[in-house]
Amino acid sequence: MTDQMTDQKARASQWFHDLRDQIVAAFVALEDSQTDGPLSDQPAGRFEVTKTTRQSDDGSDAGGGLMSVMRGGRVFEKVGVNISTVYGTLGKPAQQAMAARGVPGIEDDPRFWASGISLVAHMQNPHCPAVHMNTRMFWTPGAWWFGGGSDLNPCIEYDEDTAHFHNVQKEHLDPHDPALYGKLKEWADEYFYVPHRGRARGVGGIFMDDRNTGDWETDFALTQDIGRAFLPAFVPVTEKRRNTLWDDADKDTQLVHRGLYAEYNLVYDRGTKFGLATGHDANAVLMSLPPMAKWV
Template sequence: MSPEMIDEKSRASLWFRDLRNQIVTAFEALEDSQTTGPFAELPAGRFEVTETKRSSDDGSDAGGGVMSVMRGGRVFEKVGVNISTVYGELGERAQMAMAARKGIPGMKEDPRFWAAGISLVAHMQNPHTPAVHMNTRMFWTPHAWWFGGGSDLNPCIEYAEDTEAFHAVQKHHCDRHDPNYYPRFKEWADEYFYVPHRGRARGVGGIFFDDHNTGDWEADFAFTQDVGRAFLPAFLGATEKRRDTPWTEADKDTQLIHRGLYAEYNLVYDRGTKFGLETGHDANAVLMSLPPMAKWV
């Protein structure tokens, strides 16, 4: 494998774009099919697409992406599906963080990096329909490469059968590659999406993985693709089941308070938020995950 991994980078970047297209198509079809309930009279939601750019210190090309956001739909109150491919040199702060967390030597001498990925967060109209997060990514430096990502469910009103079904799909796709992946990455998600200052998890979990490099790029890429493929079958079942459930103002209040918890986590703890802002990516794209409305008691 060449040190620059030009072909591998291109394949990964194109896959994330293809996955984005699949999800956008499925979500717009879900909007079209919503013909009952309090939001049925609204126009079916459509994604607004905006190109994003990463800023570099010297003004050189540093990559960018596509931000796709739907607001005020029949099913989705706000959903973003972003892709990006960015590159350049890591600043000193990012170099230090990367070297410390991942144990990568030589970052100061050669701070080049390349990263591509997809990031999705959906906040729903009906409080009984769970919010959800998914992302997958590939990261490269001259010193190392790895994949990361995952998917987790964030209901404000929990249904045990929805949680079980979501996890079953994750396990099925993980087991296709290694029977140890699901229990390992489920535990990692439980730890990663924990909110220490609230003493609770952000949601009902899923899977999370980072620094994934078995030494076999093809196998690791295939696994990362399956994490992406698992998303729609894992999420759409609960969405279609709950989107017509009657709800009260108390239910909506519960949803808004839970969204406050989600916002706290993403602003205080989320690595992707910190990395995106530290490396100069479009702030609106980085903060796409924040809910349109939230509440604190």
Template sequence: MTDDMQDQKTRAADWFRKLRDDIVQAFHDIEARHVGEEEAGRFVVSNTTRTAPDGSDAGGGEMSVMRGGRVFEKVGVNISTVYGELGERAQAAMAARKGLPGMAEDPRFWASGISLVAHMQNPHVPAVHMNTRMFWTPHAWWFGGGADLNPCIEYDEDTDHFHAEMKAACDPHGATLYDELKAWADEYFYIPHRKRARGVGGIFYDDRNSGDWEADFALTQDVGRAFLPAYVPVVDKRREIPWDMDDKDVQLRHRGIYAEYNLVYDRGTKFGLETGHDPDAVLMSLPPMAKWV
């Protein structure tokens, strides 16, 4: 494995930025449809940084966050491109999980991706998560990502629609791929201490290296493109349903479970904090308000 992948790295990072721009615009348009352009929630964009242990620059990214929108209570669409050397704990975890020899001798890495989490005002509108990413070391490259729906008040037709769009994204890449990635999501987004799933699932994959970079990048792009068709119709269908404080209580309790998962089990949270990325960007996924018994 050589490090002559600069063109592929640039293409991947540019794609994640374009996807961010498309999603931010689509979410603003939802706000405008709901209350008009003047009252629509706005995204605030801020830079994030990652600092290496020796104090040197190690990349960063951009947070695009809307707080207090009329449809979106809090939504973040982050992009980042970070690089440097993995610390000993990250080296050991990666070597164990991915079976990469030589990490201790050459611990360089590069990673770029997009990460999105939306928490909604109306309890009838589901929260959602999506991310796609590319990771490189001198020993291997791989892609990962997925999307999953997290309703506190479930509608079977919304779940069916979301999964149908995810399946449509997967089908060109293999007849059994959707089933494999759905099962992976069901396992990954399970909360052992609650003995329940985080939401109604979706798809998830990691360590994706078929040996064909173009094919794996194409899958990652299709997963990213599928997100808006999977989610926007659900938001538009549910955003005007009346709700009361009992509904809000259900939502806040569900958010507590969501927060538990992200803080205890989520790989991205652990990796971001352990490698020195901006903690505000890493913890962007947490809801603005939650409730526990």
């Protein structure tokens, strides 16, 4: 591995950590500013931060990260913001999956390094949409690539909220390539589709994987802008809806929609499968699951 790639890995890992800090601070500010409306009389939520670890098959250290989870806040019912940097060798299932995706050299050399941020927020108010965001860098001896994106998951849809979320994504992607937003939106529509339900899990967003144009700096800059788009895309929607009154029917709609979200993450999500297959902390991997859900 070259010194240049070592430096690039460090830069990517630090960026995900910095983005994590920005998002955690913004979410705490949302909790503190919730002084009117439902649940405003209860204590503002705070993140519980736990170190996570990964061990290789021989028990040696293989990296880890931070799991930051807030439960029972004024705005957030459960939100997790995780970062990790892990490394080692891929187990056979993960190695075979990478080979099937065309990762060069992975069949002969299963070493890997991965770093990223993963966020899922489930809201108290059914009129506030749940949201998901992640960005990551992955390295093997034969290749490197970036991936990630964000998507909005309202149980009660508002067209203007969907438009705002998508417009902010587009504004951040257009400087890289005016055609890029359309491509990544279409990719998100395909990726976040729930085949056994015949529908999308939400109103979409942007998504990419295996991003390697051959220019690391360009691809890293794009990944950073995907991360930078998250707060201005999501926070104004939350601020707009958080004081809306809800009833039991709204809450029931939210719980049923969360069931759909849980089904997708457990059955189809590539990140969930990879995290469990490579031995990362199961609580961190499954942080995305809602605190309560319902099936009918």
